[in-house]
Amino acid sequence: MRRIFVVICSLLALLVSAALEAKGNADKGKARAVTKAGNQEPCASCHGADGAKPVAPENPILAGQYSDYIVKALSDYKSGKRKSAVMNGVAAELSKQDIEDLAAWFSSQKSSLHFQR
């Protein structure tokens, strides 16, 4: 009986953590990053293909960045807390789900970005 209880609790914990951690869908994020009516490449035109090779050094590398940091940055651009002439306009077009999906996509891509002490 006790064993069953432990198993059920672990399963519940797994489900909850999965729901909390993996809210974004990387495939949907990829689609959102590449195509949007009126703007074929809203992300790639500045941050490069897969967010790995920005077209100018002012634009950060997104590929491989932590997904929750990307969510935070896009949310702050959307709310206007973080200011950027370009990004405020781009983020205004994104839903909360778009932001989660884009973060899931870019964080799972490879680039020169890495943890550094």
Place this chain on the structure above:
Amino acid sequence: MTIRRLLSFAFTLAASLTLAAPAFAQQAAGAGDPAEAHKKIAMCEGCHGIPGYKTAYPMVYHVPKLGGQSAVYISNALNAYKSGQRIHPSMRGIAASLSDKDIADLAAYYAAGH
């Protein structure tokens, strides 16, 4: 060439060198020296130097990875924190303590990807 002419030439040369010096110094600060940054990264390491570290205030999320990011982006970010244009309580305090040279050195350090 008379002595007076020679003196005036020397004076002009010295004056133009003096005027040009700050411009050279600024250029040097703009380039940034990763080796110099080793003395300054202690305050960055407390958060960015811990694998998977999450900031607890004002929101919980991973502090960004900086290694391999472009130097221009990092120095722009630090300057925006310093001026208060970009808002983050801890980064504002840290960036406020950095000189232009510190910012250039740190940006070069992380961009170089040591």
